[in-house]
Amino acid sequence: MNAITETGTAGLLARYDALRGTLPGDPAVRAAAARAFRSLGLPGANRGRRSEAWKYTSLAPVADMSFGIDQIADTPGHRNAGAQNLMVRAGHVLPHLSSQVPGFTRFADAPSFGMQDRLDSDPLVALNTMLAEDGAMLRVPDGVDLGLVYLVQTGIGGTSAHPRHVIRLGKGARLTLVEQSLGKGRYLQNPVFDIRVGEDAVLNHFRVLQDGDDAVNLTGITVNVAAGGQYEQLTMVAGGRITRTDIRASIDGPQALVHLDGVQLLKGTQHSDFTSVVRHAAPNCTSRQAVRSVLAGRSHGVFQGRIEVARVAQKTDGYQRSSTLLLSDDAEMDTKPELEIFADDVKCSHGATVGALDLEQLFYLRSRGIPDAEARSLLIRAFLVEALEPVSNETVRAMLEATVDRWWEKEAA
C-alpha cells in the first residue's frame, strides 16, 4: 500500500495527485472535478462548508481518515451463489471473480462521465469524478430482461473507493440490480451511479448497505426515466458509521414511475442520511419517496425529500412519507420534506410520523409466550412490512428480511 500521509480532504487531493497520470478518461474532466472538490471540500470536515443539503450531516469523522492506495488482489470475498455477480473491491472491478453478464463492460476500459450538472454543487459527485478508477457499466438492450444481477462492493480499511457505475436500459428492457456494500475497517466507499431507464423499461434497484462499523459510505445516484419507464429503488442501511445516499431522479416522459424508498436500521452512534429529489418534467407520472427508520442507541437518521413539479407536469401524483420507530430516547430523526410545484393540477402529499414501540402490543405478544426480544422483532418487522411486502422478487425480499433479522439479533444481544 502506498502511504499518503495527509488525511481527510487533503488526503483525497493527495490521492488524486498520486493517481493523476494513471486515471482513465479525459484529464480535463478530472481537473474540473478536482477544482470543484477543492472548493466544496468535505461538508463538516477540514473546514468544508455545510450547505443546506448537508444541514443534518457532518463528515467531521472523515477529517482524520487516511486513504492509502491499495494493491488490488483478486481475493475472494462475499459472492452470491448461483447468481450473476459483479465484484468490485476497493473501487476496482474484479473481472476474474465476476460473472459473464451480457452487456457488462468496465468503466476503466471506456470511461464515460455524465452528471456534469452535479459536479459544481455536490461534493460526493465531484470527489467520485476526480478519483474514479473503475466501475461497472451495464447496457441492457431493447426488450431484454437481464434478470437479477448482484453488484458486490467491498471496502478495504485504510483506503477509499470511488467506483463509477453506468447503467443503461434500452426500450422495454428489464433489470433487477441488487447492490451490496460490505467491508471491514475504516474506509470510504464513494460510489456514483449514472442511470438511464429507457421507454417502458423497468429497473428495480435494491441497495443493501452493511458497511463496517467504522466505514463511511457516500453514494450519489442520478437517474433519468423515459416515458412509461419505471425506476424502483430501495436502500436498506444496516451498517456503517456515516452513510449518505443522495438520489436525483428526473422523470422525462409521461406515464413513468419512480420510487425512491429507504429503510434505515441504526444503532450505537450510527448516522444515516437519505436525501432524494424527484423532478417531474412530464405529465401523468407517479413518484414515491417513503423512508422507514428504526433507530436504537444514540443513532441519528435523516430524510430530506424533495418533489419538483414542472409547469408541464400536470396530473402528477407525488407521495412522500417519513415513518420512524424510536427504540431509544437518545436516538434522533430529522425529516425535511420539500415541495416545489409549478403545475396546477397535481396531487402531492407528504407526512412524517415518529413513535416508539407500542407497549400494549408488546404485552399482548409476551402474554402469548413470545419472549421480549422476539416480540420486539415481530413489531419491528411489522413496522417495516409496508417497505418489504411489496418487493415481488422473493429472493430479494428474503435477503432484505434476513438483513433486518440479523440487525435486530445483534442489537438485542
Added chain:
Amino acid sequence: MLDIRGLAVSINDKPILHGIDLTVPQGEVHAIMGPNGSGKSTLAYVLSGREDYAVTSGSVSFNGRDLLEMEPEERAVAGVFLAFQAPIELPGVGNANFLRTALNALRRSRGEAELDAVQFLKLARAEAKRLAMPEDMLRRNVNVGFSGGEKKRNEVLQMAILRPKLAILDETDSGLDIDALKIVADGVNALRGPDFSAVVITHHQRLLDHIVPDRVHVLSAGRVVRSGGPELAKQLEKSGYAAVQAEAA
C-alpha cells in the same frame, strides 16, 4: 393450583384491589362477577403480568410457583392465558404468523419440536373451523379490521391452539350475539378437563348458562364479597349486585 392471598394492587398510587383471597383448584372453572369498576379486569391483568400495576401486598402462587415474580412470557409458558377484554390490533403481523410464533415459543421452552408452517396451518385451520371462523381470519393481520365478535373468537382460537392450564377470560362474552356466545362457550368447554382451570370474568349470568362454573365469586370495590355455587349467578341476575353488596356490608 391458583392461590391468591391478600392481593392488594394499585395503579398510579390509586388502590384498586384491597386484599383478594381466591383459590381455584385444578380442573375447576370459577366465575368472577361484579359491577363495573370492581377490579375484575385489574385482577386479570395482574395475573397475566401487565407492568403498569403495583402489587402492594399479598401473594399469588400458581402450581406452587410465585406467579408475581414471573415475566408475562414465563407465565404463558407455565400455562397462564388471558383472553383480553379488548384484544390488541397488530397491523403488519399476520394472524397465522403470530399464532405460530406463540405456539413455537411455548413448544421451544417446553423442549418440544417446533411446528413448520404446513403442520401449523393444518392445526390452525381445524381449530378455526371448530370455532366457525372464516379461514381468511388466519391470513389477515392480527385483529385488524375484525368485528368485536371476531376479535373475541380470535382470542378463543389462540386459547384453543396454545392449550393453557389456566385461562382467564375477561368479559369474553361482551359484544357477542347468542350464536357467537355458544360457539365461544363450546370452545372453552372443549378444553375442560382435569388439567384445565379457568377464571371467567363476566357481567352477565348469560355466559354461565353455557360455561357452567364450579364456583361463583362476587367482586365489589376490590374485594371478594360473596362466594357460592352456580346458583349465586342466578340469584345475582335476579336481585342485582346492590342486594349482594348490601348483604356483605
